[in-house]
Amino acid sequence: MKLTASQLEAYERDGFVVLPELFSEEEVEHMKSELRRIQKIDTDHLVREKTGGIAKTIYKVHETESPTASAVFHSAVRSPRLLEPAQQLIDGPELYVYHTKCNLKTAIDGSVWQWHQDFGTWHIDGVKEPQMTTALVMLDEPTEMGGCLYFIPGSHKLGSLDPTFDEATGYRFYVVPKPTMLDILSSHPKAVPIIGRPGTVVFFDANIVHSSGHNLSGDDRWQAYIVYNQVKNKPEQVEQPRPDYVRSTNFVPLEVGSDEILDRVQIG
Ligand code: SIN
Numbered sequence: 001m002k003l004t005a006s007q008l009e010a011y012e013r014d015g016f017v018v019l020p021e022l023f024s025e026e027e028v029e030h031m032k033s034e035l036r037r038i039q040k041i042d043t044d045h046l047v048r049e050k051t052g053g054i055a056k057t058i059y060k061v062h063e064t065e066s067p068t069a070s071a072v073f074h075s076a077v078r079s080p081r082l083l084e085p086a087q088q089l090i091d092g093p094e095l096y097v098y099h100t101k102c103n104l105k106t107a108i109d110g111s112v113w114q115w116h117q118d119f120g121t122w123h124i125d126g127v128k129e130p131q132m133t134t135a136l137v138m139l140d141e142p143t144e145m146g147g148c149l150y151f152i153p154g155s156h157k158l159g160s161l162d163p164t165f166d167e168a169t170g171y172r173f174y175v176v177p178k179p180t181m182l183d184i185l186s187s188h189p190k191a192v193p194i195i196g197r198p199g200t201v202v203f204f205d206a207n208i209v210h211s212s213g214h215n216l217s218g219d220d221r222w223q224a225y226i227v228y229n230q231v232k233n234k235p236e237q238v239e240q241p242r243p244d245y246v247r248s249t250n251f252v253p254l255e256v257g258s259d260e261i262l263d264r265v266q267i268g
Pocket residue numbers: 103113147148149210211212223
């Protein structure tokens with residue numbers, strides 16, 4: 001599936017483009033049932049909320065070699081619906097998945113993500129260029145009260161801002177420092193709530209400034225994120241690299257697969 005010229009223009013201008021209901025209800029339900037199964041697994045590929053032990057983030061659902069592996073995500077990352085737009089957006093046929101993460105922001109308990117640029121962390125991972133794109137897949141219907149994501153349109157054009165380590169999240173997470181963030185908020189268009197029907201996909205730039213609040217609603221806000229990088233932009237060696245489930249070392253270029261992502265029930 002190819003993005004149109006006006007979709008590419010929107011991405012370039014705003015730093016993101018919304019593709020409503022790209023995945024069907026059935027496909028979304030299958031992804032969710034897989035995450036319900038995986039969230040019970042005891043593994044370091046899964047980060048839990050500080051309170052209650054509820055799954056906050058599940059990594060590496062797209063690979064065959066992973067405790068959190070899932071066939072539907074393995075197919076989805078290669079599907080023309082996602083891979084072809086990613087190839088257009090970061091201008092390269094040879095892409096690999098930097099990581100997949102599924103954020104299960106559950107009703108009442110799901111917690112905040114402070115303002116940040118994803119490339120803040122990926123640069124520290126050893127990636128040189130920010131030409132990476134993320135496909136967000138809405139698995140529920142995110143709302144403002146339910147802790148939807150907010151993007152600051154055009155903020156990707158600020159380039160890479162010096163990040164600061166956020167102690168509060170309890171795991172390695174770099175955020176935009178508060179004084180810089182106050183400047184950005186007063187000088188840019190209002191942050192846009194990223195809401196939509198389940199199955200909606202949003203591609204966004206690695207440097208867009210974004211955040212999301214606590215889920216105060218009675219509804220879960222589950223979302224999957226697939227990060228694509230060019231093989232030629234793979235990270236350089238760094239001291240103490242983060243684990244493979246967040247900084248993949250599988251640099252084999254992805255081949256465009258099928259949009260029939262429910263065909264294979266089991267990986268094998
Ligand atoms: C992120 O920005 O990395 C995650 C934010 C969210 O899922 O709300």
